[in-house]
Amino acid sequence: MSVAVVMGSASDHPVMGEAAETVRRFGVSCLEQVVSAHRMPDEMLRFGHEAADRGIDVIIAGAGGAAHLPGMLASVTHLPVIGVPVKLKALDGLDSLLSIVQMPRGVPVATVAIDGAANAGLLALRILATRDAELAARLRAHREELGEEARRRGRDLFGEA
Numbered sequence: 001m002s003v004a005v006v007m008g009s010a011s012d013h014p015v016m017g018e019a020a021e022t023v024r025r026f027g028v029s030c031l032e033q034v035v036s037a038h039r040m041p042d043e044m045l046r047f048g049h050e051a052a053d054r055g056i057d058v059i060i061a062g063a064g065g066a067a068h069l070p071g072m073l074a075s076v077t078h079l080p081v082i083g084v085p086v087k088l089k090a091l092d093g094l095d096s097l098l099s100i101v102q103m104p105r106g107v108p109v110a111t112v113a114i115d116g117a118a119n120a121g122l123l124a125l126r127i128l129a130t131r132d133a134e135l136a137a138r139l140r141a142h143r144e145e146l147g148e149e150a151r152r153r154g155r156d157l158f159g160e161a
């Protein structure tokens with residue numbers, strides 16, 4: 001099982017690194033690469049065309065501004081593509097979000113929140129867990145930990161219910 005985390009620029013890495021970190025924390029291999037539809041269109045197309053044959057199962061693609069990378073990758077592969085709108089200084093990330101989320105019918109990209117790279121990692125893991133019981137168990141335990149943490153914080157604030 002393998003996830004690819006690609007980003008339009010090295011400047012996206014402070015955000016996109018969270019996706020890779022999340023995937024690896026659950027023991028799944030993850031490659032990271034800068035691939036830009038705008039700046040290196042030929043490489044981007046090659047990456048998308050070859051991804052499935054390279055054993056990649058899910059692609060997480062993050063980009064900021066005129067964020068065409070996730071959609072362009074989705075147009076040349078059947079693999080699930082999760083898009084991460086990266087927030088730039090101008091327009092607060094709304095430009096990135098709108099560039100990714102409104103895909104034409106037939107070419108799906110699963111868009112997460114602005115800068116939501118950690119959730120993109122978890123979503124990729126959930127996709128892989130549909131055919132891996134051990135990973136599914138790890139995700140279930142993680143979900144239970146989240147609930148426990150939320151309850152503990154509530155008790156710290158308001159006492160026992």
Ligand SMILES: Nc1c(C(=O)O)ncn1[C@@H]1O[C@H](COP(=O)(O)O)[C@@H](O)[C@H]1O
Pocket residue numbers: 007008009010011012035036037038039062063064065066067068069070086088
């Ligand atoms: N949106 C895209 C694409 C693309 O969609 O192909 N390639 C680069 N970029 C974005 O440009 C922003 C600024 O990049 P620089 O910091 O390198 O100037 C980054 O957020 C990148 O994702």
